Amino acid sequence: MPIGPLTLSYGFVIAFPDIRYIKLSFAVDLLLLRHGTRSHLLWLLPLSGFLTARSTRFAVSCAFRLPCWLCRHLHLMFCPSSAIFMEGASQGRWRGRYNLIKEVGDGTFGNVWRAVNKLTGEVVAIKKMKKKYYSWEECINLREVKSLSRMNHPNIVKLKEVIRENDILYFVFEYMECNLYQLMKDRPKLFAESDIRNWCFQVFQGLCYMHQRGYFHRDLKPEYVSTRWYRAPEVLLRSYVYTSKVDMWAMGAILAELLSLRPLFPGASEADEIYKICSVIGSPTEETWLKGLNLASVINYQFPQLPGVHLSNLMPYASAEAVNLVERLCSWDPSNRPTAAEALQHPFFHSCYYVPPSLRSKQSVGQRGPLEHQQQSLKTNNKAPFNSYATSKVNAPPFGACQTQRKLEMSNKINQDTTWNKKAVGSYHVRDARYIPPPGRKSPSSMNKNWVFPRGPSETAVANAAVGGGRWRPAMKAGGTRSDLGTSLREVAPGSFLRERPGCVAPKTSLPGRLLASDLAVSL
Numbered sequence: 314m315p316i317g318p319l320t321l322s323y324g325f326v327i328a329f330p331d332i333r334y335i336k337l338s339f340a341v342d343l344l345l346l347r348h349g350t351r352s353h354l355l356w357l358l359p360l361s362g363f364l365t366a367r368s369t370r371f372a373v374s375c376a377f378r379l380p381c382w383l384c385r386h387l388h389l390m391f392c393p394s395s396a397i398f399m400e401g402a403s404q405g406r407w408r409g410r411y412n413l414i415k416e417v418g419d420g421t422f423g424n425v426w427r428a429v430n431k432l433t434g435e436v437v438a439i440k441k442m443k444k445k446y447y448s449w450e451e452c453i454n455l456r457e458v459k460s461l462s463r464m465n466h467p468n469i470v471k472l473k474e475v476i477r478e479n480d481i482l483y484f485v486f487e488y489m490e491c492n493l494y495q496l497m498k499d500r501p502k503l504f505a506e507s508d509i510r511n512w513c514f515q516v517f518q519g520l521c522y523m524h525q526r527g528y529f530h531r532d533l534k535p536e537y538v539s540t541r542w543y544r545a546p547e548v549l550l551r552s553y554v555y556t557s558k559v560d561m562w563a564m565g566a567i568l569a570e571l572l573s574l575r576p577l578f579p580g581a582s583e584a585d586e587i588y589k590i591c592s593v594i595g596s597p598t599e600e601t602w603l604k605g606l607n608l609a610s611v612i613n614y615q616f617p618q619l620p621g622v623h624l625s626n627l628m629p630y631a632s633a634e635a636v637n638l639v640e641r642l643c644s645w646d647p648s649n650r651p652t653a654a655e656a657l658q659h660p661f662f663h664s665c666y667y668v669p670p671s672l673r674s675k676q677s678v679g680q681r682g683p684l685e686h687q688q689q690s691l692k693t694n695n696k697a698p699f700n701s702y703a704t705s706k707v708n709a710p711p712f713g714a715c716q717t718q719r720k721l722e723m724s725n726k727i728n729q730d731t732t733w734n735k736k737a738v739g740s741y742h743v744r745d746a747r748y749i750p751p752p753g754r755k756s757p758s759s760m761n762k763n764w765v766f767p768r769g770p771s772e773t774a775v776a777n778a779a780v781g782g783g784r785w786r787p788a789m790k791a792g793g794t795r796s797d798l799g800t801s802l803r804e805v806a807p808g809s810f811l812r813e814r815p816g817c818v819a820p821k822t823s824l825p826g827r828l829l830a831s832d833l834a835v836s837l
């Protein structure tokens with residue numbers, strides 16, 4: 314009789330009651346003990362041997378795991394925020410608590426399932442990590458876990474539980490019904506700007522919260538699409554140090570995409586990405602981004618010399634405020650981009666703030682709502698409401714001051730008879746506006762039919778300017794490909810998303826704009 318190992322494993326049956334094969338083994342061995350080795354029960358012996366071998370293996374592994382288990386409980390004792398961490402076993406068959414409905418996504422690091430909590434009926438997203446985790450320490454030190462467990466904001470997707478069972482790690486997130494890509498892809502006409510304002514306001518609130526706590530997302534994008542399109546130039550040029558301003562760049566690109574239903578910088582490669590940026594916002598100069606020129610020279614890269622276009626040509630139906638915000642967010646120099654807190658003060662978001670009725674303009678007439686009317690009266694009185702921001706930026710015009718100017722520029726530019734404008738404005742007719750899918754879903758060549766960039770001789774030159782000589786730079790997130798900018802840059806792997814639910818109106822009370830922050834990085 315295999316008494317020794319069994320005695321050991323019985324002990325662990327108590328500690329880990331939901332390990333089913335141990336329970337089974339326990340039952341079979343009891344049977345053998347009761348009936349001795351009666352011949353008609355001899356057939357049970359091989360089965361018992363097999364189960365006992367498993368029990369032995371389990372017992373040995375438990376002996377190794379026990380210290381980790383104790384560590385985790387000590388950790389829980391001293392770190393209350395980690396109450397979301399659960400050893401699957403101690404939760405008593407956590408799978409029994411959730412109904413897995415269907416797989417909704419397959420990321421680099423895990424598969425995501427839609428599931429329902431049987432007890433509460435709550436719909437959740439369960440992400441099963443592909444890599445095995447052999448200790449709790451490994452799990453607790455994961456960037457995703459460390460950062461998300463500290464975030465508690467209505468516009469940041471909630472990490473509800475972290476479960477480790479049989480060395481497999483599961484994250485239970487609140488479920489997001491929709492993402493920006495899904496919203497845009499079947500969209501037959503442009504979104505109302507009030508909707509875009511509402512969504513972005515919420516995302517900026519989430520970002521503000523996150524940035525103020527020393528974290529940034531660094532992989533904001535509408536969905537599972539090319540991260541490159543939203544990647545800030547300092548990252549493309551492999552700056553050693555980058556900050557939360559990379560999120561602000563991405564938000565500029567996303568806002569523009571929402572306003573026009575076309576990606577703003579749809580680069581087919583890294584070199585092409587920089588080319589696209591130059592062709593939209595104009596090449597950087599010593600005045601606009603000296604540091605960027607230095608970064609480029611370090612990797613032996615030469616910017617194409619392009620004048621850029623007025624963003625209002627690319628989004629002719631966007632308000633001057635919206636265009637101005639995109640312009641500010643997509644500044645070459647990160648220090649010229651507003652912070653999330655500053656962006657929330659931008660005139661584009663004025664109507665998102667509640668103004669008590671007593672302070673609202675008495676003359677609010679016509680079709681404008683009182684808030685919009687008040688905003689309008691601020692404009693006509695030429696009061697830049699947030700002068701502190703405006704004066705702190707030497708090169709940047711104050712938000713309020715530029716509005717009239719931008720409107721004039723916009724109407725002039727739309728009438729200009731250039732190939733760029735003709736094509737851009739023509740393709741932006743509201744009734745024809747359709748989302749241009751990312752290359753993963755449609756080939757870049759077919760995409761170019763809809764997204765026309767001025768092609769000059771420099772484009773090939775830029776692509777060919779992918780020369781060696783640059784140093785390898787550590788990327789903040791592993792994985793990826795060889796850079797076409799010459800050095801072995803590791804691409805910032807896609808990691809996380811911007812989520813929002815459609816149909817929300819009141820930004821302060823509803824929760825559509827969520828940051829799915831699985832790729833949070835700590836600010837340097």
Ligand SMILES: Nc1ncnc2c1ncn2[C@@H]1O[C@H](COP(=O)(O)OP(=O)(O)OP(=O)(O)O)[C@@H](O)[C@H]1O
Binds near residue numbers: 417425438440470831
């Ligand atoms: N909380 C959620 N609610 C709804 N769907 C989600 C949620 N989290 C993830 N998904 C879906 O699962 C997919 C994979 O998400 P996941 O976070 O694993 O990886 P990823 O960040 O998209 O990709 P990668 O890991 O390759 O960067 C997403 O594209 C999304 O469609």
